[in-house]
Amino acid sequence: MTATPLLTAFLPIALGIxxxxxxxxxxLADFTRVVKYPRPVLIGLVCQLLVLxxxxxxxxxxxxxxxxxxxxxMLLAASPGGTTANLYSHLAHGDVxxxxxxxxxNSMIAILSMPxxxxxxxxxxxxxxQAIPLQFAKVLQVFAIVLLPVGLGMLVRRFWPRFASRMEKPMKIVSALFLVGTVTIAFIKDWQTVVDYAPVVGLAALLFNLLSLAIGYGVPRLLxxxxxxxxxxxxxxxxxxxxLAIALALxxxxxxxxxxxxxxxxYSFIMFFTAAGFGWWVNRVHGKQLALEERELAG
Known part of the structure; x- marks a missing residue:
């Protein structure tokens, strides 16, 4: 694949946004909350970083x-969650x-775990x-494209909270559009591979997605x-x-x-439907329990 000017410009902008x-x-409270709720955070991280x-x-x-x-x-498996997970969790009455x-x-740990x-x-x-390992200089690039925009966003939230609150919804919309654009570029850049391997890769991605949802929900319930x-x-x-996975690959x-x-x-295309189905199922089966826990939390 050749490095086109469009690709070179679009990917860092898309991921940065x-x-x-x-x-x-x-x-900062989102990080210090680990001390308050160490057990669920540890369970989630073990599932994410080791089991998956x-x-x-x-x-x-x-x-x-x-x-x-x-x-x-494997690159996808190493990728952390994101704002889309937060949105689906909210719709499914999870602990946002x-x-x-x-x-x-997870985003901080991914700086080291992904490479x-x-x-x-x-x-x-x-x-x-064929192998082109991610050397230290490239790990620093991963650090820059992941951590620096997050840090900038947190600074804006810290010093201009009203502006940050107003921008949250527009940024979610823009992020969704960039996600669609990134997925589209991934398909276009290697369309023949998509056609040749879609059935096998699609089934593998679907199985991985379903197992991820099952492990992520089932292990905490067992514990x-x-x-x-x-x-x-x-x-x-x-x-x-x-x-993030697409950007690093391309x-x-x-x-x-x-x-x-x-x-x-x-995977990015499939997960919207499977996550919606999972949210519908868990609310249909455990809706009363979720409502009870929400009332207890509010009380």
Whole structure:
């Protein structure tokens, strides 16, 4: 894939806008809340950082994906949640404060965990002449495109809270549009791969998405977390930041591989429907329990 001027300009802007929007919704309290609620945060992080990559590896092996597609799905597994997870959690009556905390903490950890998992995946799935490991300089680029916009958004929220509050809704709309644009670019850049591998990659992405939702909801319930926290963790783990994965895969200065972006693009399309279905199911089955927990929290 060649580094076109449009691609070079669009990807950093798209990801920067999305991460800036995330920063506008964060405060320092979202990080310090870990001390107040260590157990649900720890459960969510263990599922996100350890369980999901292992399950994704098994799926990749089971479907015998092409090397670049395998790395792409592993890249997605390493991606944190995002503002979309917060929105779906709100609609499903989950603990949105927990979502925000998990997103904040996970985004920081992803600065190190994503390059680590990507490098391991490149070494395992790609031949020596195909693998382009993310060296330290490229890890710094990941740091810049993820953390700096978030930090800027948090500064705006800190010093101009009214402006940040007014901008939250418009930024969510703009972020959604950029997500659609990023997914579209991913499809266009490697359309033939999409056509050739869509059935297999689509099934692998769907299975990974469903398992992510199931693990994210089921493990907290087995460990007797409240219903609202289980819904929040389910949404956080089931809805990955596909835009970040696509941007890292397509970026000419990072992985520069359009095929690696395909799993995240397909996943980003699928997750809207599966997350909506999960929210509908959990409210239909456990709606009374969720309502009771909300009343107890309000009281």
């Amino acid at each position: 999305i991460m800036l929007g995330l920063g506008l919704s964060l405060t 990559p292992f399950l994704c590896f098994l799926i990749v092996q089971g479907f015998r994906l092409e090397p670049a597609l395998a790395v792409g799905l 404060a927990l979502n925000v905390t998990l997103t904040a903490v 680590l998992l990507v490098n391991l995946s490149l070494l395992y799935f790609m031949s020596a002449d 007797r977390l409240p219903q609202r926290q289980a819904v929040a963790i389910g949404m956080e783990i089931g809805i990955h930041n596909g835009t 970026s000419p200065s990072l992985l520069n591989n359009a095929t690696m972006a395909i799993p995240a693009a397909i």
